Amino acid sequence: MVKSPMKKEAYRKHFQERKEWYDRVQKDPMRLQYHIQPPMGWLNDPNGLCQKDGIYHIYFQYCPFYPELGSIFWGHMTTKDFIHYDEHEPAVYPDTQWDCNGPYSGSAYQENETIYFFYTGNVRYEGSYNYVTDGREQNTILVTSRDGFTFSEKQLLMKNEDYPADMSRHVRDPQVFRENDRYFMIQGARSVKDEGSILLFESEDLIHWSYKLRFQPEKPFGYMWECPNYLKIGDRRFLFTCPQGVPRDGFEFANVYQCGWFSLDYDFKGENYVLGAFHSLDRGFDFYAPQVFQDEAGRWILFGWMAVPDAGYEEPTLARGWIHALTIPRELYVNDAGLLCQRPLKELKRLRKEKASGKLSEGLKRWTSPCFELKFLMEEGAEDFELHLRESVVLAYKDRVLKLDMTGCGSGRTVRRLKTEKLWKLQIFSDTSSLEIFVNDGADVFTSRIYDSMENLQIRMAEGKIQGTWEYYSL
Numbered sequence: 001m002v003k004s005p006m007k008k009e010a011y012r013k014h015f016q017e018r019k020e021w022y023d024r025v026q027k028d029p030m031r032l033q034y035h036i037q038p039p040m041g042w043l044n045d046p047n048g049l050c051q052k053d054g055i056y057h058i059y060f061q062y063c064p065f066y067p068e069l070g071s072i073f074w075g076h077m078t079t080k081d082f083i084h085y086d087e088h089e090p091a092v093y094p095d096t097q098w099d100c101n102g103p104y105s106g107s108a109y110q111e112n113e114t115i116y117f118f119y120t121g122n123v124r125y126e127g128s129y130n131y132v133t134d135g136r137e138q139n140t141i142l143v144t145s146r147d148g149f150t151f152s153e154k155q156l157l158m159k160n161e162d163y164p165a166d167m168s169r170h171v172r173d174p175q176v177f178r179e180n181d182r183y184f185m186i187q188g189a190r191s192v193k194d195e196g197s198i199l200l201f202e203s204e205d206l207i208h209w210s211y212k213l214r215f216q217p218e219k220p221f222g223y224m225w226e227c228p229n230y231l232k233i234g235d236r237r238f239l240f241t242c243p244q245g246v247p248r249d250g251f252e253f254a255n256v257y258q259c260g261w262f263s264l265d266y267d268f269k270g271e272n273y274v275l276g277a278f279h280s281l282d283r284g285f286d287f288y289a290p291q292v293f294q295d296e297a298g299r300w301i302l303f304g305w306m307a308v309p310d311a312g313y314e315e316p317t318l319a320r321g322w323i324h325a326l327t328i329p330r331e332l333y334v335n336d337a338g339l340l341c342q343r344p345l346k347e348l349k350r351l352r353k354e355k356a357s358g359k360l361s362e363g364l365k366r367w368t369s370p371c372f373e374l375k376f377l378m379e380e381g382a383e384d385f386e387l388h389l390r391e392s393v394v395l396a397y398k399d400r401v402l403k404l405d406m407t408g409c410g411s412g413r414t415v416r417r418l419k420t421e422k423l424w425k426l427q428i429f430s431d432t433s434s435l436e437i438f439v440n441d442g443a444d445v446f447t448s449r450i451y452d453s454m455e456n457l458q459i460r461m462a463e464g465k466i467q468g469t470w471e472y473y474s475l
């Protein structure tokens with residue numbers, strides 16, 4: 001037995017009945033000022049990212065009536081400049097027997113003026129099941145669009161039976177790309193032996209897919225991998241994924257679920273490939289399920305979900321009718337050491353209002369609204385410091401360890417650390433309830449939600465020995 005699908009008309013009726021809820025959310029002072037957040041209710045992964053005819057489409061996992069009604073949709077925002085966003089009605093509904101418990105995550109592939117959206121149709125049976133090896137379907141579904149606003153009928157491409165025989169029922173989050181004049185699809189997977197991997201399928205027509213191989217390190221690394229992404233910058237190839245079930249290891253893997261990248265050496269022909277070491281994409285408390293896409297200018301752009309599922313932190317916005325947000329958009333690049341790095345998109349400079357700057361050796365003391373950008377440039381490398389970013393939030397550098405301490409905020413978020421021999425640059429984006437800290441030009445990032453007093457906020461750091469400059473912008 002499965003839940004009955006929810007069609008667009010039913011969504012509209014539920015929305016009209018809850019218009020007051022929507023209006024209340026729009027006025028909430030805790031709303032973020034320059035991030036994508038749910039119009040109401042719940043948001044998770046970014047989906048279907050693409051640019052068509054100059055317009056960026058950002059879809060996302062959206063449960064507008066959460067926690068009252070559980071149906072997942074694809075929410076939809078558009079922008080031309082990453083400063084102004086337009087909100088639209090949900091784009092994809094749980095309205096067929098293949099996705100009646102949610103059109104889960106998926107991505108966009110473009111060819112011949114058509115956007116092909118591949119996503120997972122989630123179906124959950126009611127009854128007593130373990131929901132790992134039984135009780136659910138994860139169907140691979142295609143919808144197409146010529147403009148990002150109107151969509152074709154849904155087409156079922158693959159069912160669980162079409163995935164390799166040793167897979168559990170958890171196979172999802174397709175991404176499609178072209179290599180060697182052929183189409184490839186990757187999907188995140190959990191095997192019946194509880195080993196995470198990325199499955200690779202191949203096709204000649206985007207419709208008929210056959211399994212080719214799986215990407216997996218020699219030693220198993222977690223029981224499930226979600227949200228794979230493939231990208232190629234110059235001649236370097238990378239795979240992203242979100243492994244679940246990786247134990248903590250010192251400062252590494254401190255969150256309940258992980259998110260990171262491998263370099264990939266593979267020609268998309270034979271069976272042999274080499275996966276490099278796993279690098280975490282983020283060191284903060286709240287980063288998961290990122291998606292990357294290439295825009296019309298050829299930039300690789302990333303949005304992440306600013307949360308980690310099952311993290312158990314307090315989210316005070318929930319009582320105000322909404323929960324979660326996406327990160328700021330970031331451009332990916334490869335640095336001289338061959339590391340995949342993230343930089344805030346250059347468009348975000350247009351958020352800047354008032355500017356101030358000074359020498360780090362003289363310290364820093366500034367009253368501010370919670371929306372600001374702060375940059376430190378320290379060519380010789382940083383000396384020890386303690387930078388207060390909120391009443392109870394301290395970013396400290398000591399003994400070559402950069403530490404974000406949010407213990408005082410009381411949301412369950414405590415301390416995250418990163419060992420870094422030379423700290424030469426920091427760029428911090430603060431919004432009403434978020435912090436994104438780019439370390440050494442994005443070689444590492446700390447992303448976190450932050451719930452602290454927004455009144456009489458002062459950023460401060462004592463004077464000291466650090467050579468370099470700071471720049472502050474109100475946003």
Ligand code: FRU
Pocket residue numbers: 044045061072104105106120172173226227288289309
């Ligand atoms: C990741 C994820 C995906 C899934 C989606 C469902 O956060 O679990 O694997 O498609 O969220 O909302």
